[in-house]
Amino acid sequence: MRSTPGKAEAGATPAGLVLDGVEIRLEGRSLLALDRTVLPGETLTVMGPSGSGKSTLFAFLAGFLDPAFTARGRVLLDGRDLTGLSPQARRVGLMFQDALLFPHMSVGGNLLFAVPGRVKGRKLRHAAVEAMLSDVGLDGFFARDPATLSGGQAARVALARTLIAEPRALLLDEPFSPLDQALRAATRDLVFDRIEARNIPAILVTHDPADAKAARGAIVEIGGAQAELQATPAAAAAGSRAAR
Numbered sequence: 001m002r003s004t005p006g007k008a009e010a011g012a013t014p015a016g017l018v019l020d021g022v023e024i025r026l027e028g029r030s031l032l033a034l035d036r037t038v039l040p041g042e043t044l045t046v047m048g049p050s051g052s053g054k055s056t057l058f059a060f061l062a063g064f065l066d067p068a069f070t071a072r073g074r075v076l077l078d079g080r081d082l083t084g085l086s087p088q089a090r091r092v093g094l095m096f097q098d099a100l101l102f103p104h105m106s107v108g109g110n111l112l113f114a115v116p117g118r119v120k121g122r123k124l125r126h127a128a129v130e131a132m133l134s135d136v137g138l139d140g141f142f143a144r145d146p147a148t149l150s151g152g153q154a155a156r157v158a159l160a161r162t163l164i165a166e167p168r169a170l171l172l173d174e175p176f177s178p179l180d181q182a183l184r185a186a187t188r189d190l191v192f193d194r195i196e197a198r199n200i201p202a203i204l205v206t207h208d209p210a211d212a213k214a215a216r217g218a219i220v221e222i223g224g225a226q227a228e229l230q231a232t233p234a235a236a237a238a239g240s241r242a243a244r
């Protein structure tokens with residue numbers, strides 16, 4: 001299945017992530033507009049030039065949009081309207097280019113504090129971490145020092161740390177960028193597999209067409225002529241010459 005454009009129908013509570021008439025404005029001008037539904041298990045890819053608003057879109061969805069911006073429209077996650085909810089209450093997971101692991105803790109320690117509070121007791125919390133590490137192919141990594149991890153392993157730990165909190169949606173902000181081609185392909189397959197297995201909607205921001213092709217969902221381009229002009233003046237000038 002592919003993500004579909006369109007508004008949430010009145011009265012319906014569709015599963016997945018619904019961006020219903022979302023528009024983000026900066027200094028009185030429209031930065032981006034999106035009307036999309038991302039179904040559970042799908043990954044929508046968002047591409048766009050530098051400055052087109054990809055990070056801003058993620059900040060908006062995760063609940064920490066800078067007050068310099070104004071936003072319109074609604075975001076529904078499994079039928080819940082996220083407007084006004086705190087970042088924690090939204091249950092939207094984030095994965096970045098940098099794994100952002102605490103260097104003074106073991107791999108397991110980095111995951112432990114993301115285990116949901118309803119899992120009580122040291123033994124059960126440790127077991128949840130062990131199971132999560134196993135799920136991303138890192139059996140036996142609990143005690144490892146994050147400094148000793150390869151780039152691919154660090155990306156897997158970052159994925160595990162995000163997933164163990166049981167997010168209802170996942171935002172992937174160029175998480176594969178530091179990885180070389182072979183590792184990149186393997187890591188993104190793992191990420192998309194996990195998204196499908198957990199049946200959660202995801203959005204991927206990337207500059208790499210190979211990432212977009214591998215992602216299991218539609219691709220949207222954001223950023224109008226203004227953003228393209230700012231990002232690639234040479235390309236835009238060439239375009240305007242060709243149009244003459």
Ligand SMILES: Nc1ncnc2c1ncn2[C@@H]1O[C@H](COP(=O)(O)OP(=O)(O)OP(=O)(O)O)[C@@H](O)[C@H]1O
Nearest residue numbers: 026031048049050051052053054055056057066068
């Ligand atoms: N706090 C802020 N106040 C005012 N303008 C901002 C703020 N943060 C970002 N911007 C502007 O908003 C626009 C969108 O920025 P954003 O970081 O979302 O772009 P992006 O598509 O993620 O870019 P990149 O690909 O370079 O990361 C840019 O013009 C940026 O300069």
